[in-house]
Amino acid sequence: MVQPNLPGLETLIGGAISPQFEEPIQESTPGFCACQATTVGETVSDCCCDYQTVNSLNGGVLHPLLHVLVKKPSFSYFKVKLWCDCPFWPDDGMCHLRDCSVCECTEDEVPLTFKKGGDSSLGDEGGQCTEDPKGVVDRTLETKGFQGWTENDNPWTADDESSDEDMVYVDLRINPEKYTGYKGVSASRIWEAIYSENCFQEGLSDTCTERRVFYRLISGVHTSIAVHIAKHYLIDEEAETWGTNLDIYRERIHAYPERLQNLYFTFLFVLRAATKAADFLASAEYSTGFPVEDAETAALVQQLVYNERLMQACPVPFDEAQLWKGDEGPALRAQLTSHFRNISAIMDCVGCEKCRLWGKLQILGLATSMKILFSEGTGKQPALQRNEVIALINLLARLSESLDSAVVMGAEVHRAGSQNPLTGGAPIFSEQVSQGNRNTLPDVEAVS
């Protein structure tokens, strides 16, 4: 269902499709998608796609597309409860960088279609958020803008998404996820609480598929955060010089193959959710008052969810039909829902505002994926809130960006002498990387 007269993908992403990814992708083997757990190998375990195909699809189509899509106004204004008390222990923010704080949007910066009772035009030029982290709070919610939009609460999160209490809008484009200096006791206590109390520590070796999936999703997002930290690191605090920190990548990710595998797994899980909700996402109205931008947004969403290369190479990235089977299914689902709500509540304890913003967004993105994949009943797709769709697509973009960065940094670490962590042998990334210009790390960039 591709609308006529809309620009093609290459136009929309500025011709950014890398030639090295243009080789035809092998069709997946029919009947292959049994989603059996495999050991470390070519196939992403618990999924239906191999690493090479994921890299090829991501580098060739999905990453360039998502990179442009999340810069569009429709996907930039995220509604979030930022000023919240930690329900579990006293808040002890340990973030020392200015980059920790989030810039909120002022009233006139948020598209009126996002607001309760608003019309579909944007004030002025749409504008940018001010640098003041204590910018005016906009607590309004949308009631129109997207067709079929709902204000229902997401059952997998602790926050009540149907309420506008304490919610602010944040422009994600000017609050990028990067190194913030949040670490030490405060940060490790969060991860410790997530893994020890709410996750299942057996990880990949857990024989219960549902628990294993649950653990892998959290670990995959954790890996993704670490990749972004390594990629956008403050090399020299005094000079404010940012760049890649390969040591962080090597020590936190490359040395732990399972973490990287979980990143691939999480990407495929969220991709499956986005494509399963294809009809809903494709028919939504991405109206912000900028007709050209909005038309491009709609076209990009369609390119994403009905992508022919994706459908050919990896038609079912994850098979949710394998889950919740047997007598224990309902009890297990209730248990995991409760654990995930707990994890979402723990986000209120993250002592760094920007980390909390991205933590909340990514947890809502996972919750939205689970809502799409695990909703019971008629087989009809659940209606989604605007904010859920924003979280879903931004999470997918974050994971896609992480995979892209891992390809580059993994190859660089390999060149420096380590084995490919996924196969224990030849680097699966090296061919793609060496064919293009991606074999050099980006130069250290100066950020004002």
Ligand SMILES: Cc1cc2nc3c(=O)[nH]c(=O)nc-3n(C[C@H](O)[C@H](O)[C@H](O)COP(=O)(O)OP(=O)(O)OC[C@H]3O[C@@H](n4cnc5c(N)ncnc54)[C@H](O)[C@@H]3O)c2cc1C
């Ligand atoms: C929700 C959230 C968002 C954050 N966002 C940012 C951010 O945007 N920028 C920033 O600079 N910092 C951020 N942080 C902090 C960051 O995640 C680390 O905690 C920090 O960089 C310290 O890292 P570390 O090496 O000590 O280990 P941590 O990443 O704190 O990990 C703690 C422990 O968890 C285990 N572990 C690590 N990775 C994985 C994995 N992938 N799977 C399973 N187990 C694992 C290890 O045993 C490790 O010792 C965030 C923290 C949280 C909780």
